[in-house]
Amino acid sequence: MTEVAQLATLIIFAANALLVAGLIALKTTHRIRGRQQAKRKRRYMGLVSRHIAYPNCTDPITPAMATDPAFLDAVIDVRNAVVGPEVETLRGIVDRHGVMAHQIRRLRSSFPLGRRLRAAVALAELGDETAAGVLIHHLSDREPEIRIQAAKGLGRMGWTPAIDVIVGRFATETPWVRARFADTLLGFGSAATWPLLAYITVNHRFEREGPVAAIRALAALGDDQATQTLIEVLHEATDPEVKIATVETLGALGSPRAVPVLRNQIRSPDWRIRAKTVTALGEIGDVGSLDLLARALTDSDWWVRRNAAAALAKVGGGVDRLYEALIGKDRFAADAAAESLADAGELAAARRRIGEGRPRERDMTLVGHMSGDRP
Amino acid sequence: MIGDLLGIVGEGILIYFILMQLYLAYLAARSAAVLRRSHHLGRFGRITEMLSSRTSPPVSIVIPAYNEVAGIVDSVRSMSLVRYPRLELVIVNDGSTDGTLETLVAALSLERVTIPYRGDIPTAEIRGIYRGRGATDLTVIDKANGGRGDALNAGLNAARYPYALCTDADVILDPECLMRAMQRVVEDRERTVAVGGNVRPLNGCRLELGHLVDAEVPKGIIERMQVLEYLRTFVASRPAWSDMNAHPLVSGAFGVWKRSAALAVGGFTRGHMGEDMDLTMRLHRYHADRGIPYRIVYEPSAVIWTEVPSTRRVLRRQRIRWHRGLMSAVRDFMPMTFNPRYGTLGLVTWPAMVLFEYLAPMIEAAGWLIIPLALALGTLNSSSLLWLAAIAFGVGLANSLISLMLDESYGYFNSPADASRLLTMALIENLGLRQMTVVWRIRALFGGRTVRAWGDMERRGVAGLATGP
Numbered sequence: 036m037t038e039v040a041q042l043a044t045l046i047i048f049a050a051n052a053l054l055v056a057g058l059i060a061l062k063t064t065h066r067i068r069g070r071q072q073a074k075r076k077r078r079y080m081g082l083v084s085r086h087i088a089y090p091n092c093t094d095p096i097t098p099a100m101a102t103d104p105a106f107l108d109a110v111i112d113v114r115n116a117v118v119g120p121e122v123e124t125l126r127g128i129v130d131r132h133g134v135m136a137h138q139i140r141r142l143r144s145s146f147p148l149g150r151r152l153r154a155a156v157a158l159a160e161l162g163d164e165t166a167a168g169v170l171i172h173h174l175s176d177r178e179p180e181i182r183i184q185a186a187k188g189l190g191r192m193g194w195t196p197a198i199d200v201i202v203g204r205f206a207t208e209t210p211w212v213r214a215r216f217a218d219t220l221l222g223f224g225s226a227a228t229w230p231l232l233a234y235i236t237v238n239h240r241f242e243r244e245g246p247v248a249a250i251r252a253l254a255a256l257g258d259d260q261a262t263q264t265l266i267e268v269l270h271e272a273t274d275p276e277v278k279i280a281t282v283e284t285l286g287a288l289g290s291p292r293a294v295p296v297l298r299n300q301i302r303s304p305d306w307r308i309r310a311k312t313v314t315a316l317g318e319i320g321d322v323g324s325l326d327l328l329a330r331a332l333t334d335s336d337w338w339v340r341r342n343a344a345a346a347l348a349k350v351g352g353g354v355d356r357l358y359e360a361l362i363g364k365d366r367f368a369a370d371a372a373a374e375s376l377a378d379a380g381e382l383a384a385a386r387r388r389i390g391e392g393r394p395r396e397r398d399m400t401l402v403g404h405m406s407g408d409r410p
Numbered sequence: 411m412i413g414d415l416l417g418i419v420g421e422g423i424l425i426y427f428i429l430m431q432l433y434l435a436y437l438a439a440r441s442a443a444v445l446r447r448s449h450h451l452g453r454f455g456r457i458t459e460m461l462s463s464r465t466s467p468p469v470s471i472v473i474p475a476y477n478e479v480a481g482i483v484d485s486v487r488s489m490s491l492v493r494y495p496r497l498e499l500v501i502v503n504d505g506s507t508d509g510t511l512e513t514l515v516a517a518l519s520l521e522r523v524t525i526p527y528r529g530d531i532p533t534a535e536i537r538g539i540y541r542g543r544g545a546t547d548l549t550v551i552d553k554a555n556g557g558r559g560d561a562l563n564a565g566l567n568a569a570r571y572p573y574a575l576c577t578d579a580d581v582i583l584d585p586e587c588l589m590r591a592m593q594r595v596v597e598d599r600e601r602t603v604a605v606g607g608n609v610r611p612l613n614g615c616r617l618e619l620g621h622l623v624d625a626e627v628p629k630g631i632i633e634r635m636q637v638l639e640y641l642r643t644f645v646a647s648r649p650a651w652s653d654m655n656a657h658p659l660v661s662g663a664f665g666v667w668k669r670s671a672a673l674a675v676g677g678f679t680r681g682h683m684g685e686d687m688d689l690t691m692r693l694h695r696y697h698a699d700r701g702i703p704y705r706i707v708y709e710p711s712a713v714i715w716t717e718v719p720s721t722r723r724v725l726r727r728q729r730i731r732w733h734r735g736l737m738s739a740v741r742d743f744m745p746m747t748f749n750p751r752y753g754t755l756g757l758v759t760w761p762a763m764v765l766f767e768y769l770a771p772m773i774e775a776a777g778w779l780i781i782p783l784a785l786a787l788g789t790l791n792s793s794s795l796l797w798l799a800a801i802a803f804g805v806g807l808a809n810s811l812i813s814l815m816l817d818e819s820y821g822y823f824n825s826p827a828d829a830s831r832l833l834t835m836a837l838i839e840n841l842g843l844r845q846m847t848v849v850w851r852i853r854a855l856f857g858g859r860t861v862r863a864w865g866d867m868e869r870r871g872v873a874g875l876a877t878g879p
Contacts, residue, residue, distance in 0.1 A: 062829050152451075210599060
């Protein structure tokens, strides 16, 4: 028993000694390495800046520097600071010294994740058309963050052949990557609209997450060309998530052409669709929907009522309907109307008028409602 | 006869000890892998993407407050500086008697309003709702006293957004913590129902204008001991729990909850002394029982700083309260223990919580009783006792050292002075300090509910707590 305990103690204390030594070494290394890297980065930033400012600069950039992570960080920082022809000059420096070639090699899967990620970020930030092929290849990398960086790089350089590949991967990607891909597509502008619409049209009946992400990407793109196809999708779609995303996007696109199809959705049995529909009608600002929105203030679901109140504040003449709701019997609708009026600046204006001694009748109603004893 | 019995019990305790250390070693190894990956991913642009993306879901920050007049305004100002595309602050004044509400109204130019409030979860009476006039989207709910869980439920009722970050009034949020936590939600919005964050002791840190400027190891021994405890928990265990989707405790100091999921299980339990663990476990049970795919995750890079007790008296009260909360949870969720229906949670992490957290003080105390008895009866000689004590000391030390090594990726406590303070603390905490907490936890097993439902901290306020510039 004692011998075993002695051996165990010896092993544990030896391990502890190693841990202490390791900890001290780790802390010391981190401190020294961090300082040295920051110092080298500052030096490289000066060097690269001189090469940009004075094309005949003779200060050497050695091959060892070009493979130093601090040099890469310096180049990325300089890249974010320069504009116009200086960008091309910087790109020339990077090409001449083989920085990108080195990073492309490091992107290979045999390297550890940290190095691969650094290489992917470098290519995304600095890569030009010559790196596009590599980035397209890495859109199917096994590492999600590298796929994201590849898409970012392609979006930054506006490499339109990549759009179909990125959209095509929507169906199989994780939600995080899909969301990042959707963000990336914004970089392509309206060139991404039709590939996205084609993907949605073909796939919305068979899957959910891919089309939903694509529809939301269209909202961010804000291209009105998408309206007609989305109206058709809203007619045909059976999946509530697809419908919700479509209603939201039609609201964001703001086209009056979507109003008839949206008005139909207000009868949906799904409260989420009704709630999004009233918001969309508010976004479009359709005066013809005033009655519909006022009726939605008495919907069975409180989110629909709250959204309807917010929507009414955005539609011409809607404020009057909100004041009417304020004196109505439905307490929740009255509170929602009051909140919406306050958000629209009516409460502040009412208080000002009261303070100036020229209040309107409804000013007193709103202020009186807001200072009610019971919420 | 007695000697044989003592031998059997002693061997049982030894096996228990070995199992516990193997479990902790496994958690540390798995946490190391998770932290390494998180560190790499955190360095390359994820946060910027979250900030600029339209896909970041809006978040309500819910802050319950009870007699927080000393620091509530600083806290609100600090929280309004959190970087996130769209958020609102919902402060719930839980019947404070020290003028917390009046201070808020005066300092933040609040006005009383009548806006929609839906009582999804029943709470104590709502006395009024106030809105801020400034740039921050701020709502203050004034309600009758009902305890922390009740206040959080009122906050969940008033929250307008689909995710609620439930935190405390005495914490300092790292400006990027919410984005870091929410990236886990964006990764998988359908399945993610809760995200926990990395809580660290604020005592001793340097603050400027509600921002943490420099993390320093506090000077008091009680506070320093807690720094190590927090590291062992938040750095060396929780990443592994999260990786196994078997996280039994999303900390009350920082928990992002999917509002619809929290409402589905009835919100926080009113008057529960471990309402955070209770809600976490009920979410596990709710989803597993219904076969709904879900995940409860922990994000180590979402860092917040909280005040920890600086005196033995307050620490004692806090530990008794925590252990009673754990006792309630163990009783409530006993059917989940060793139950394969709940996956890794039911088979590994929850049983480990019962065995190595709930029962640990009792087993350790049993050891303290058996050792003198065994020495007296001659079944244990003093030489063996010394070696066993050395092993226990060495293993405890190793646990702390491993946590310190894992914590290196965050870059806190890097000065030689801080490092040496923590190393010294790791050496001495097993020479009486840790045993002190064991005694308190045993104390928690006896007596009635003598502690209050609103925690035990004596508030100094964020500004008074940290060392100023």
